[in-house]
Amino acid sequence: MLKLKELPILTRTLRCISQLSPKNPIESKDNQPKSPENAPEYSRIKTAPTTKPGDSFGIQGWILNIRRMKTNLFLDVNDGSTAEKFQIVVPKNDQTKALSPGCSVSISGVIQTAPNGHNELHANEVTLLGNSSLQEGFPFVPKQQHPPEYVREYLHFRSRVDYIASQLRVRHRAAKAIHDFMDEQGLIQIHTPILTTNDCEGAGETFVVKPDNEKLLKDMSRDGVPFDESYFDQKVFLSVSGQLHLEAATYGLGGTYTFSPAFRAENCKSPLHLAEFYMVEAELAFTYTMNDLTSFIETMVKSVSQEVMNKSSEDVHHCQKKAAADVDLSWLDKNWITLTYEDAFTILSDNKSRFKTDLKTNEGFSKEQELFLVDHLKSPLFVIDWPADQKPFYMRQSKTDASKVHALDLLMPSVGELCGGSLRENNYDVLKNKIPPGLQWYLDLRKYGGIPTGGFGLGFERFLQLITGVKNIRDVIPYPRYPHSCKM
The missing domain is CATH 2.40.50.140 (Nucleic acid-binding proteins)
Structure with missing residues (x-):
């Protein structure tokens, strides 16, 4: 010394x-x-x-x-x-x-x-x-500014870059705030599996998992089982969502949540999409109305955001400055709007000449259209009661209109859709007619002591973009994975 x-x-x-x-x-x-x-x-x-x-x-x-x-x-x-x-x-x-x-x-x-x-x-x-x-x-010369695209080429050194370090500290604070909020609400954390046999969303965006060892597969092979499936005796995927597993746990514990990675195989280079990302998913027991669900989500997003601003404002403002972002968080003090899909579609249809993207009746809204709704109404908004043919099988059918399901999308400034959720179909007879093969266990939950539940999934990286103003989702996760890039 x-x-x-x-x-x-x-x-x-x-x-x-x-x-x-x-x-x-x-x-x-x-x-x-x-x-x-x-x-x-x-x-x-x-x-x-x-x-x-x-x-x-x-x-x-x-x-x-x-x-x-x-x-x-x-x-x-x-x-x-x-x-x-x-x-x-x-x-x-x-x-x-x-x-x-x-x-x-x-x-x-x-x-x-x-x-x-x-x-x-x-x-x-x-x-x-x-x-x-x-x-x-x-790669990083002191006192020299390096563009995000360049910094992403050196993931092992990114924590030495000031705005990335700030992002990681904000990420830590937000994760802790989420856990604290869920605990205060009485929800139990469940470590849902990464390896799963189901495609929760049914969109076919899954990664298949198998051992990279031909000898191991040969040693474990069985008659009647495809060679590539020898390890588990069936096809296995990386999880796209922990929701179905949460539902099973909720039927014995009451409200549950998970904070886990999810994986989507999409050929998408959008600054809002990743192949591996983190989701906050919650399942609320004895949930009867959409208002029960939207109120919980609104309270959670506001509470977590305020905690981050209270404890990490220096880092948040540093991220905003580096991103040259003018982030308006006035929604923290507003009551958010709830709008039906039909009403939202009508607003968009009346203004369709403003959009570069087509407004389609058989698909969800584009990001451009989502952001227009937020700006048009000057508020975050829940779009509820969607056409059943646009949503997965597990969403609860409307009693007044069988073509609709009690689903929601939460639309926020700058990021568009932040959260998706629904009331879950708890009617055994309705569910058995539309459940995919291999999910008899999911149907059994309704058969033996079924209860009304509702839940949602929130994209954690999109939440971080929302409060920090960072434009590219690859810069709010420590090690981004996206098409043509999986470094380290």
């Missing part, structure tokens, strides 16, 4: 930053790097504003920028805990000139007040961690 008063040669340590907690180094174990003797306690940079001049303070992070003055170096350091950089003052000398942008460092010293009134750290000990500088070939 470098004593700046004595200025010996800088010592490189092999200690891994990830093995250090915010407050204390993890105790050394056999075959692990040892912590330096008398190592100071380290804090996260986000706590620096709470310190007072004269307080001892230690941080560990990465040098983003260096300003070399006559007698001192001014380092901008970040440790991933905040979008803000923290200024470190280090005496200038022959040894400290080895510091450069990209270095990972461990620094301790005393808090002082900078001329701008912010806290800064006057260092008295510095340790270089790992290499002393960025090596040739590193």
